[in-house]
Amino acid sequence: MTREIRVQGTVADGFESVRDEFTAVLAAEDPHYAGQLAAYVKGRKVVDLWVGPDTDGDTLYGVYSSTKGAAHLVVALLVQDGTLDLDREVAHYWPEFAAGGKGAATLRELLAHRVGVVGADTGFSPEELADDRAIARRLAAQRPYWRPGTAFGYxxxxxxxxxxxVVFRATGRTLRELYEERVRAPHGLDFFLGLPEEHEGRFRSVLPMDPTPEQRALLASLPTGPQNLASIAFNRNAAEPTDIEALPNSRAVRAKGPASVGGVASARGLAGMYAAAVTGLDGGEPLLTADTVAEFGQVQSVGYDLVARTHKVFAVGFQATSEVWYPFLGAGSIGHSGAGGSQAFADPRSGLAYGYTRRRYAFPGGPAPENERLARAVHEAALALG
Known part of the structure; x- marks a missing residue:
């Protein structure tokens, strides 16, 4: 029996099919599902939907690796300014990084997941994982797990x-400070790197994954060795192995906003950031020039990912969204998904910016499967506008 779904929010004329698709997708979800969907086309909000208990359009969720999109928007701005050069060695900005055979690795290779320091031999403590500068100090001395530039892994x-x-060494400012000053605050975005205490009441804790028996069997079959690359990359080799699902539920992680996984956002905030970056919001100028978007959307790493053990595609700091997830998008689309199910991207060719969040951690980690249907519906409606 199909349960009744009460989707709330608004869609612009021509996007009614997106509401219908959101409703259809949710009919198959668990009765405690809560999530949000937002989209902009050429800077104008066209989709603003939400559903679920204790949820509205202002609710904030942990968005895991969708945070990387915010982090690398800051890097893109600094490259655009001329402060950073993608083809300079990382050690030019951060001399200690040269240790362990990493001296020739460039910023471009780092941003394309090619430098081979996916983690530390003995792992990180929970306190270190919440503190990017503590992680950086450890990784400066770490010998890479492959020769930089010869392969890639997430x-x-x-x-x-x-x-x-690199940002701190080049500017004397933290990435979080620059993001707040140049991106979040000027546009009033509900996408935080470091959630202020006064917004804690809007945050909803992540609900753990609820796999089917078949999915549990698949999870049990995955490699679990504490010293393989996947375990090192996800800090399962630490004395206190990391529970990825629970990361956003830590106040320390939310407060410090580590730039790999610590962001807290609504779907509006995710979509709004990409709109501000690529098309401009509500008639404003975009943060990035077309040339910068093209540079950061260019594929850098494609093929077998040594950490994920599957085919992956990375651009410069961003996932190449049209190549790795949604081939119906325009070439050069930039974005980043999150382990809990979130997804966010910009398609510069159609002018679409998309954001999706959900409260329950999605099997098996990464963008929730429903994103394919939802992103397609929004993209088709955007193209129909002409």
């Missing part, structure tokens, strides 16, 4: 600390 918990340290 730096799940380390990439934000690495790029953030």
């Amino acid at each position: 730096h799940a918990l380390s990439i934000g600390a690495l790029s953030g340290e």
Whole structure:
């Protein structure tokens, strides 16, 4: 029996099909589902929907690796300013990084997940994981797990600390400070790197994954060795192994906003950030020039990911969203998904900016499967506008 779904919020004329698709997708979800969907086209909000108990459009969720999009928007701005150069060695900005054979690794290689420091030999403590500069100090001395530039693997918990340290060394400011000053505050975005105490009441804790028996069997079959690359990258090799699902439920993580996984946002905030970056919001100028968007959307790493053990595609700091997730999007789309199910991206060719959040951690981690249907529906409606 199909349960009744009460989707709330608004859609612009021509986007009614998106509301219908959101309703259809949710009919198959658990009765405690809560989530949000938002989209902008050429800077104008066209979708603003939510559903579920204790949820509205202002509710904030942990968005895991969707945080990386915010972090690397800051890097893109600094490259655009001329403060950073993608083809300079990381050690030019951060001399200590040269240790362990990393001296020739460039910023471009770092942002493309090619430098091989996905974690530390002995793992990180919970306190270190909440503190990007503590992670960076450890990783500066770490010998890479492959020769930089020869392969790639997802730096799940380390990439934000690495790029953030480059930002700090080049500017004397933290990545979080620059994001707040140049991106979040000027546009009033509900996408925080470091959630202020006064907004804690809007945050909803992550509900753990609820896999089917078949899904549990699949999870049990995955490699679990504490010293394989996946375990190192996700800090399962630490004395206190990291529970990825629970990370946003830590106040320390939310407060410090580590740039790999610590962001807290609504769907409005996710979509709004990408709109501000690529098309401008409500008639304003975009943060990035078309040339910068094209540079950061260019594929850098494609093929077998040594950490994920599957085919992946990375652009410069962002996922190449049209190549790895949704081939119906325009080439050069930039974005980043999050382990709990969130997804966010901009398609510069259609002018679409998309954001999705959900409260329950989605199987098996990464963008929730329903994003494919929802993103397609929004994209088709955007194209129909002409």
